Amino acid sequence: MSTAESFDLDETGKIDLSQIYDRPDPRHYYSTLRRLEYIIPEVAKPVFQSIISTFRRTRDKGRLRILDVGCSYGINAAMLKCDLEMEDLYSFYGPGVVAGAKRHELIVRDRRLIKDLVKDPGLEVVGLDSSEAAIRYATEANLLDAGVNTDLENDAPSPEEARILSGADLVISTGCVGYVSESTIEKILAANAPKKPWMVHFVLRMFPFDAITDTLAKFGYVTEKVETQTFLQRRFATQEERRQVLHRLDGLGIDAGGCEANGWYHAEAFISCPEEDCSSFDLRPLVSM
Known part of the structure; x- marks a missing residue:
């Protein structure tokens, strides 16, 4: 439970990966x-794919615009567009x-990879992140x-x-809640x-989602938690x-x-849909996957 480099802990108790x-x-x-x-993008991917499929069927719409909140270097975009696994991405950027x-050579290489590997050309992914370099x-x-x-928390x-x-059909995140709030x-x-x-x-279990659920409800959303499982994010870096x-x-x-207690962060998945959409399909199969 250690890495080759040391990290300070942030105010939440997590190591500071900024x-x-x-x-x-x-x-x-x-x-x-x-x-x-x-590993959280990989374990989240089947849920996203199920929601994407349901959205397309419900709205009779093939092309989707996805907004990834806390997108960093576009990891979810690469996985969803190209149906990749984490080991693929780790290998793409490995020292060997x-x-x-x-x-600029990496950028040219990545443009070629995306063009060659894309499996779902109907996905358009835009990102939101406080890191200018990553975006x-x-x-x-x-x-x-x-x-x-x-940084929409403050600006x-x-x-x-x-x-x-604007124009998003689906908003996703895989770890920013706790740093990103209802604001x-x-x-x-x-x-x-x-x-x-x-x-x-x-959302990591250490970060309550209630305030966001309440905010979404004020805008006419129904939110359900996937009750059947939690989702591994990563192992703890240190005993502290x-x-x-x-x-x-x-x-x-x-x-x-x-x-x-077994040494890994666990996240829960929350699915939120407008009330008018929930009236046209059953949300329960999505939250019992």
Whole structure:
């Protein structure tokens, strides 16, 4: 339960990984996450694919615009567009493959990979992340179709940024809740109004989702949690991180037995749909998958 480099703990008790999100290219990002056995995009992918399929069937719409909140270097976009696994991405950016490559060479390589590997051309993915470097790389490499790097927790989007955030059919996230709150969600809803995108958020059990659920309800959403399972995010980096997280969970009255006590972060999935859509199909199969 250790890595080749040390990390400080942030105010939540997690290790501070901010240093891996602000590099000119994603090599350090992927090498660090590989050591931590980070896997949440892969375990979330079948849920996203099920929601995408249901949305297309319900709305009779083939092309979808997805907004990935906390998108970093476009990891969910690559996985959904190309149906990749985490090991594929770790290998693409491994030192044996891209050692010594310049940033622009990686961008050219990634553009070619995306063009050759895409399996679902009907997906358009735009990203939101506070890291300018990550957004710039992901858009230049065509991993993302567009991106916004404004911190919506503290700032309103510019007119151009609001335009990029608008038109979403589905809003997703795989780990930003806890750092992103209902404030960001409200601004996303405002940018998309009067349209109401569906949402799927994967949230670590240490971060309550109640405030976002309540905010979505005010906008006419129904939110259901996937009750049948939790979803592995990554293993703890250190014993101190494990201790801090278990302490936080205990304070929330959450039993870590069989989950975080075994050394891994566990997330829960929350699916939110507008009430008018829920009346036309049964949400229960989606939350019992």
